[in-house]
Amino acid sequence: ITSTIPFDISSSYQTEITGIVTWNDFKILKENLVVKDGAVLTITDTVKVAYDKKIIVEPGGKLNVDGGLLTNYCNSFWRGIEVHGNYQLRQNTSNQGMVEVINGGTIEHARNGIRTIEERNDGTLDWSKTGGIVRVNGGVFKDCRHGIEFMSYHNLSPNGYESANWGHVFNAEFITTDDFLANQTPYAGITMYDVIGVRIKNSVFEDQRSNFSSLDNTSRGSGIISIDANYKAISSYNISTGEPIAGTGNEFRNLYYGVMTYGGTGRSDVVVKLTGLILKETCLIQEHLLM
Numbered sequence: 001i002t003s004t005i006p007f008d009i010s011s012s013y014q015t016e017i018t019g020i021v022t023w024n025d026f027k028i029l030k031e032n033l034v035v036k037d038g039a040v041l042t043i044t045d046t047v048k049v050a051y052d053k054k055i056i057v058e059p060g061g062k063l064n065v066d067g068g069l070l071t072n073y074c075n076s077f078w079r080g081i082e083v084h085g086n087y088q089l090r091q092n093t094s095n096q097g098m099v100e101v102i103n104g105g106t107i108e109h110a111r112n113g114i115r116t117i118e119e120r121n122d123g124t125l126d127w128s129k130t131g132g133i134v135r136v137n138g139g140v141f142k143d144c145r146h147g148i149e150f151m152s153y154h155n156l157s158p159n160g161y162e163s164a165n166w167g168h169v170f171n172a173e174f175i176t177t178d179d180f181l182a183n184q185t186p187y188a189g190i191t192m193y194d195v196i197g198v199r200i201k202n203s204v205f206e207d208q209r210s211n212f213s214s215l216d217n218t219s220r221g222s223g224i225i226s227i228d229a230n231y232k233a234i235s236s237y238n239i240s241t242g243e244p245i246a247g248t249g250n251e252f253r254n255l256y257y258g259v260m261t262y263g264g265t266g267r268s269d270v271v272v273k274l275t276g277l278i279l280k281e282t283c284l285i286q287e288h289l290l291m
Contacts, residue, residue, distance in 0.1 A: 017041045017061075028073055029053055035061035035097070043068035043105075054079035056118075057097035057132065059086055065105035065139065072109035077145060077181065080110035084118055085131025091155045091166045097132045101139030101172075108142045109181065115149035116167075127152065136169045143180040146187045150229075152194035164197025172203040176221060178210055186221030192229035200224065200233040206253040222257040223250075233259065 017035045022042045029049045035041050037060035046069045049055070055070070057063045063081065072078045085096035099114055107113040116132040117125050130153040141147035148169065155163045174189030189205045192198055205223035212220060224233060235248040252258030 023047060023068070029055075032056060034058060035063050037061055040064065042066055043070065045069070046071065048073040049078035050074070051076045052079055055081045057081065057083045057099055059084055059097050059132075060094055062093065062098045063100070065099070065101045065107065067103040067105055069106045069108065070110070071106075075181065077109055077111040077184070079119075080107070080112040080144070080146075081114045082118055083114060083116055083132030083134060084129045085116065085133075085153065087128055087130045087153055089131065090157065090163075091131060091133055093133070095131070099132070099134050101136045103138055104140065105138070106140040106142055107144060107147075108140075109179075110144045110146075112146045112149055113141045113144040114147075115151065116153065117149070117151040125151075131155075134167045134169075136172045138171045139169075140173045140175070141189065142173070142175050143177055144174075144186075145184060146191065147174045147189040148191075150190070150192040150195045150198055154194075154196065162196060164199075165195050167195075167197075168199040168201070169203055170199075170201045174203065174205045174223070176207045176209060178208075180209065185219055188222045188225045190224050192224075192226040192231055194228045196230040198229070198231040200231065200250060201235070202248050202250065204251045204253070205255060205258070206251070207255055212254045217256045220254060220256045222260055223252040223255050224258070225260045225262075227262040229261075 015031050015033060017033065017039045020040045022044065024044045026045055027047045029047060030053070032053050033055045035055070035057045037058050040062045042064040044066050048071055050073045055063065081099055083097040083099045089095035101107065114134050116130055116134060117127065118129040119125055130151045134148060134150065150165070150167055153165065155165055157163070169190060176186045180186065186207070190200065207220050209215070233250050
């Protein structure tokens with residue numbers, strides 16, 4: 001598939017961000033874009049990304065999608081955002097890359113909206129570059145095959161104490177609509193592999209396609225899928241009483257599975273806390289033990 005960029009449209013041919021930059025006008029990305037160590041890119045308008053291109057946030061770099069829209073340029077998926085880290089170092093904004101999606105910021109038509117690992121050109125994954133930080137509050141993941149992917153990382157201190165992952169997803173939407181690309185199948189809103197402490201709160205996972213009732217279950221995708229992960233999908237809590245606030249849980253609508261959890265045989269450290277779940281239509285919750 002070839003993406004042709006018309007020369008009369010304001011387009012960005014930048015391949016690197018090295019300073020503190022705000023994009024507050026329409027742009028098209030023709031090539032991969034790298035947010036370098038020490039740089040901050042804030043996107044408040046629409047950016048269209050060519051087929052098979054991606055945005056990379058290196059350790060020490062930061063990307064803010066603050067009310068802006070990241071979407072595809074042609075009728076195919078762009079590759080999404082990779083936030084790179086260093087699996088040997090603790091999570092902070094110097095050691096790891098960071099992505100924030102806030103104030104209605106939207107990631108659309110991406111193969112993987114955000115993933116905390118590097119995918120090499122040959123399709124293999126570089127497991128030494130996990131640990132990137134993902135924080136969402138009021139973000140939207142629309143018609144992505146895969147919303148957010150938290151990959152194996154342990155936030156260890158020098159004495160071996162493990163702190164919670166800095167990642168959280170609050171007040172977000174993971175939706176599939178009639179604009180989802182033809183001949184593609186949604187996979188999941190959020191997946192987690194071998195991470196501890198990610199928090200998911202007050203978010204909606206929904207297939208909104210008008211024909212969802214005629215789709216077989218596997219064509220609908222799932223809400224949350226985890227393997228060997230400890231995380232919390234929770235409600236808001238009353239500060240005074242400590243009780244969950246009614247109606248503030250995560251919602252799963254018209255999906256294959258709302259929540260799928262996998263744990264290795266004999267593992268006793270896989271803990272998932274679920275409170276205030278709201279399930280509608282055909283959603284299920286299923287737990288698995290890997291043999």
